Structures are given as structure tokens and as C-alpha cells.
Amino acid sequence: MFDFEKILNLPSPLEAIHEPVFEEMALKVFIKRDDLIHPQISGNKWRKLKFNLLEAERKNFKKLITFGGAHSNHLYAVAAIGKYFGFDTRGIIRGDELNTSSSITLQFADRCGMKLHFVSREAYRDKSRLLDIYAKDDHYVLPEGGTNALSLAGVGEMYDEIRSQLGYEPDYIFCPVGSGGTIAGLINTTNRPQIMGICVLKNAQYLENKIIELIKNKENLFDKNFKIFWDKHHGGYAKKTKELLSFISDFEEKHSIRLEYVYSGKMFFAFYELLRSEIKNNSTVVLIHTGGLR
Ligand SMILES: Cc1ncc(COP(=O)(O)O)c(C=O)c1O
Incomplete structure (x- = not known):
């Protein structure tokens, strides 16, 4: 069994900000420093x-294959x-005009020994054909963005850490929404806090059905304990506004915590915007810092 967690800082810290x-508003606000x-x-x-890797190990796979764009955090x-x-x-990369030096992500992946296959945007859409060509039967397949049924359990462990670090369940949790795996994992694990998702893509309402499909504990959906905000994307995926960038630098200066503009910056920005309209006085809020910094 791999001792995955030996090199990882777990449980990740839960830090209060003021x-x-x-x-x-008598709020307690914490950041889960993932x-x-x-x-x-x-x-x-x-x-x-995590649980995908344990599954790969259990099934004796020594090779992993996945998909991504030139800047994919997952890749x-x-x-x-x-x-x-x-x-x-192995990584199958969207864009046959790219090469191993086209981005910092691809350079890093190459240095780590990942075999990169560059395919056209059209070919990229047909994942099963690509897997027939590149994966054969000896690769464990990790989906694009890392979101599948097994990924929910890992997010559930993160929530368990929060609960034991606080000693109680928070009233609200904020997280960014990209492919929807993180918010699905939270909804799947608890129906106690209100879960607030900040979608970082434009016109991505189609994700809601995908998120609901992923959730195994369907009873957690009955109370509609989650809300997704679809208009906090600052122009679309990886787009930025001056306001967003200045918020990120002010936040860093004030709290000594770095944010990036694709996910965490948009989520934290939205939290401050929604504070007075969405959050009840006297409550505890946890903001998940999902990383993405290099
Ligand atoms: C740093 C970071 N934060 C948040 C997200 C969004 O999470 P999800 O795709 O599970 O919705 C991603 C993308 O997966 C990411 O790379």
C-alpha cells in the first residue's frame, strides 16, 4: 500500500480570519487551507x-492516463x-498545435516523466477513441479534472477534518465550482451546512444536473442545502477583471494568504459580495482554499 500521505500536510490547517x-455580524470565518x-x-x-489512486493500486495498475488542457491543474x-x-x-493534451514547452504545466509534466500526446480539439472530444489508442488495458483512467464517483469520498474526508477541527458543523461552506466534483463531494457528505458554490465558468448551468447525478446520498438533496451562483465568473473561465486582481492583492496584503484568479480569487471575491445578503448573523463560515497556486 502506498504511503501517499507521508509527503502530504494532512489534515490541512483550518485558519480563522478576522x-x-x-x-x-458576529461571524466566525475560517479558511480550510487545502x-x-x-x-x-x-x-x-x-x-x-486519493480514492482513485487507491483503486488503481488495488487493481494493480502501474500506469495512469488522463486528459487536460495546457494549463490544467489536474494534469x-x-x-x-x-x-x-x-x-x-500519460497525458492526452487538448491542442495539436502545442508541444512540451508550450506552458509551465506541460514543461513540468514533461520533467516529471509524463508522456504527452497532443491531439486536435476535435479528436479530444472523443475520449473513448483516444483511450482505445493510448490507454490499452494497462492504464488506470483518471477523468478530465479528476471528477468521478470515487473523488467524492476524498472531498468527504476533507469535510470530516473540518468537523473535527471545529468541534461542530459550520453553517456555511463556500467552494469554487469548475467540473463540480468538489461541491458534489460536500453535498454528498453532509446536509447540515448550506453549501455555496461559486461557478468560475460562464453559462455553465448545465453543471447542476451533472452535480446531482454524481451525488450518491440523494436524501441530502431533499433539503436543497446547496446554492450555486452562476454570475460570479468575471467574464468566463480564466478571465480576470481589474477589480478581481486588486481584491486578490488586497486580500493577500491583509491576511498573508495567496489566492489565484481562476478559482480561489473568484470564490473569495464572491463571498465578500454575498456576505450581507446571504449569510445570517452569528454563524460560522468555512471557505475552502482549493489551491491552484504554483
Ligand atoms: C485549484 C482548483 N480549485 C477548484 C477547482 C474546481 O473544482 P471542481 O472541478 O471539483 O468543481 C479546480 C478544478 O478542478 C481547481 O483546479
Whole structure:
């Protein structure tokens, strides 16, 4: 059995932050620092991959294959996992105009020994054909973004850490929504806090059905204990506004915590925006820092 967690900082810290407005509203606000789990296997990547890796190990797979774009955090983490835990890794990359030096992510993956296959955007859509060509039967397949049924259990462990670090269940949890695996894992695990998802993609309402499909504990859906905000994306995936960038640098200066603009920056920005309209006084809020910093 791999001792995966030997090199990881787990449980990740739960840190309180303070602001005059929190005091005024009698709020306790904490950040779950999953960004500190590991410099390269960061944040929700570890949470979503853990049970997939245990499954790969249980089934005796020595090779992993996955998919991603030139800047994919998931691809970066899988390449690092290959290096640290001795899996052979392959990545199928969206874009046949790219090469191993096209981005920091691809350069890193290449240095970790990941075999990279560059395919056209059209070919990229047909994942099962690509798997027939590149995976054969000897690769364990990790889905794009790392989200599948097994990834929910890892997110559930993160929630268990929060509950035992606080000694009680929080009233609200905020997380970014990209492929939907993280929020699905939270909803699957608890129906106590209100779970607030900040979607970082534009026009991505189709994700709601995908999230509901992923959830095994359907009874947790009856109370509709989650809300997803679809208009907090600042123009779309990986788009940024001046306001967002200045929020990120002010936040870092005030709290000494780095955010990035693709996921955590948008989520934290939205939290401050929604504070007075969505959060009841006298409550406890946990913001999940899902990493993504390099
Ligand atoms: C750093 C980071 N935060 C948040 C997310 C969004 O999580 P999910 O795709 O599970 O919705 C991602 C993408 O997976 C990510 O890379």
C-alpha cells in the first residue's frame, strides 16, 4: 500500500480570519487551507485523486492516463503523483498545435516523466477513441479534472477534518465550482451546512444536473442545502477583471494568504459580495482554499 500521505500536510490547517464586518455580524470565518497540502499536489486535486489512486493500486495498475488542457491543474498534479509514487503517467493534451514547452504545466509534466500526446480539439472530444489508442488495458483512467464517483469520498474526508477541527458543523461552506466534483463531494457528505458554490465558468448551468447525478446520498438533496451562483465568473473561465486582481492583492496584503484568479480569487471575491445578503448573523463560515497556486 502506498504511503501517499507521508509527503502530504494532512489534515490541512483550518485558519480563522478576522475583519470588522465579521465582528459586526458576529461571524466566525475560517479558511480550510487545502492549498497547503503539497506544493505540487495541491488542494482539491489530492482530495479528488486519493480514492482513485487507491483503486488503481488495488487493481494493480502501474500506469495512469488522463486528459487536460495546457494549463490544467489536474494534469500537473497527476504528473507529480507519477513522479512521487512511481506510476508511469500519460497525458492526452487538448491542442495539436502545442508541444512540451508550450506552458509551465506541460514543461513540468514533461520533467516529471509524463508522456504527452497532443491531439486536435476535435479528436479530444472523443475520449473513448483516444483511450482505445493510448490507454490499452494497462492504464488506470483518471477523468478530465479528476471528477468521478470515487473523488467524492476524498472531498468527504476533507469535510470530516473540518468537523473535527471545529468541534461542530459550520453553517456555511463556500467552494469554487469548475467540473463540480468538489461541491458534489460536500453535498454528498453532509446536509447540515448550506453549501455555496461559486461557478468560475460562464453559462455553465448545465453543471447542476451533472452535480446531482454524481451525488450518491440523494436524501441530502431533499433539503436543497446547496446554492450555486452562476454570475460570479468575471467574464468566463480564466478571465480576470481589474477589480478581481486588486481584491486578490488586497486580500493577500491583509491576511498573508495567496489566492489565484481562476478559482480561489473568484470564490473569495464572491463571498465578500454575498456576505450581507446571504449569510445570517452569528454563524460560522468555512471557505475552502482549493489551491491552484504554483
Ligand atoms: C485549484 C482548483 N480549485 C477548484 C477547482 C474546481 O473544482 P471542481 O472541478 O471539483 O468543481 C479546480 C478544478 O478542478 C481547481 O483546479
